[in-house]
Amino acid sequence: MDLNRRTALGLAAAVMTPVSQTVAPPDPAETIRLWPGRAPGGDRVTVTPRVVERSTDPAFRDRFAQYTTEPLLTVLRPARPNGASLLLIPGGGYKWAVVDKEGLDCARVFAAAGVTCFVLRYRLPGDGWAAGPDAPLQDAQRALRLVRARAAVDGLDPARVAVLGASAGGHLAGMLTARADATYAAVDAADTVPFRPDLSILLYPVATMADPFVHAGSRRELLGETPSAEAIERHSLERMDWRDAPPVFLLHAIDDGAVPVENSLQLLSALRAAGVPAEAHLFEEGGHGFGVRLIEGRPAAVWPQLALAWAARRGWITQV
Template sequence: MITTRRGALGLAAAAATPLSARAMTPVSQIAPPDPSETIRLWPGAAPGGERVTVTPQVTERSTDPAFHDRFARYTTDPILTVMRPERPNGASLLLIPGGGYRWAVVDKEGLDCARVFAAAGITCFVLRYRLPGDGWAAGPDVSLQDAQRALRIVRARAVADGLDPARVAVLGASAGGHLAGMLTARTDQTYAAVDAVDAVSMRPDLSILLYPVATMSDPFVHAGSRREMLGETPSAEAIVRYSLERMDWSGRPPVMLVHAMDDASVPVENSLSLLSALKAAGVKSEAHLFEEGGHGFGIRLIAGRPAAVWPELVLRWGGRHGWLQA
């Protein structure tokens, strides 16, 4: 990577002022407003919805006016919520929150994380995706349809948005980490092309997996994610097909893994097995394992603890791989 003087100064400034500190400094006791810009993924109805009868819901779990904690269920019209930085540096980030494939969280691993990375100049796109249990024809591939389409939209819009189409990263958390991992590893298009956007590459340039659901195999599987995606009694073939560590990673872009050793929901062995597969495939990879942090820490729940440095680690790693090159 060739780093200009301006780029070096930018990275130095970012290192001097931690991302989490800049983005998490309290300025109000009221939760910040949602970004107003959204993008529909599909020009018409999402594909394969002939048997879908669910009604979309967004539920608020927080009783504290200082922050939101929402999750979206039964999504039928998937969207990207766009968070634009004051000083964009040309990099884009597609964020895929978790939710065990039962729902997709909106804030903790979506908008909360987007605010942190937008503070570093990165244009963020938070994905609200469809779910496998809602009757879509694509079954376990329905969420991947949305992720593939979303990555293509971000890249297709990049030049018009003043962004670099060669600097589009993905960050997925928990089950969203599984989805981001599939987006990174799989090269098969999971839906029929609908317009010119689908001629654009769906390959991310970097992939960040935050406490990812990786394996669908016992004993380290997150049982809820497997059940929502593959049903109560998945076949051995389905378990292999949807386990990240069993996929063909040859030639895939660099991957960063972040996990807490005391994660009781998605055991750290998920990241360890995937790291071994990445190494065997020759994929440039980096892993950060924290002694404590549990599961689903995102940004807000890890403040003041060692794992709070994970956004800075992502920024530095992205800088080394050209994502933040000025």
């Protein structure tokens, strides 16, 4: 199915908005707490949550959330929803989770195409959670289940729930997509529905935990200074069992100096070997962490259109 003209025009306008506006748009008012009580395994957690603003330009915001203790979803509902939903998992090297660049900014672009978006603020592995490196994955699994469990109430299709992860968020989204084992004990009825997405979009993902292509900062935050060979194996996406996983879309800039393009190339080989439908787009330039705002005038600026066209061919979205 092709995107129609109205959808294409709305998408183009959304991509341009962050660079043409003079005041940053307000945050969506709707949020959803992931857990009915405290997040699991927090008895030894003593951190104090904070959100830091890095931008000095009133036209856009550039925040990151650190020391999160109450993970949540921020909901961005489109004017003309088409039934599809998207869980967005921003990056931050597992040291923090960005709020805007790979979260709300990207969500606004997909919402312009009729997609209901849920931006995840997740717990971090170094903050003392009992689950350690699985703490972020607990939040991702719970988030996907909540989106799917709420679908009927929200007027959404529970069989059209995708995930989009960027950088370290791409690693987390990849873990969510590949792993079939639940990482926490069920807490309510939402945990009876599947947690794997129907489609997975990975932007410049941190895929491998192994040298020489690892993003060292993400590995250190996730697995510690001297991780075991078993831990590296278990958390490297290209070494996981991808059989029966949903289709995957990969995007990477060849000149990425932070997360080498080999992360996506190795993962693509693993997906092909496992028979997972996959599409990959490599761009000569773009660097790392560009989201939708930092690539104006560059070839990679078309990535949202490419991702939506791919998703439409797979039946995730229809004409608006």
